Amino acid sequence: DMQHFVFVTKWRKPFFSNDQVRARAEQLIRHICELHHIEILALGFDQAKPDHIHLMCIIPLSYKLSLAKAAQQIKWFSSIHLRKQFGWLRQDKYFWATHYFQKSIGGGRAAQQRYIERQGLR
Numbered sequence: 001d002m003q004h005f006v007f008v009t010k011w012r013k014p015f016f017s018n019d020q021v022r023a024r025a026e027q028l029i030r031h032i033c034e035l036h037h038i039e040i041l042a043l044g045f046d047q048a049k050p051d052h053i054h055l056m057c058i059i060p061l062s063y064k065l066s067l068a069k070a071a072q073q074i075k076w077f078s079s080i081h082l083r084k085q086f087g088w089l090r091q092d093k094y095f096w097a098t099h100y101f102q103k104s105i106g107g108g109r110a111a112q113q114r115y116i117e118r119q120g121l122r
Helices: 019-035 067-085 087-091 109-117
Strands: 002-009 039-045 052-058 096-104
Touching: 002 067, 019 039, 019 052, 019 067, 039 109, 052 109, 067 087, 067 096
Parallel strands: none
Antiparallel strands: 002 052, 002 096, 039 052
């Protein structure tokens, strides 16, 4: 099932304005998705608003991973490792906001994918 997630940092902190944090976050999200057999179709960071990411992915029905559990795993794994690597991120108790946006994607896949991929091109 194709999904579009948007994850936002706690208090909308612009953590992704830091190139190293942004690059490492992408690596970690790609890694945890691979471990859970989640296929990433697009992953984008908005340079105008460096406090959130867009993730377009396919979560296989056969894997039995709920959307909420997938979001929780992605946020948990990336938060733990980013805060371990970048000590200054530990100043805040939380990395991610508790909420997230999620939308199932139907026929508009190409438009959604272009939108996500263009987030970093501003």
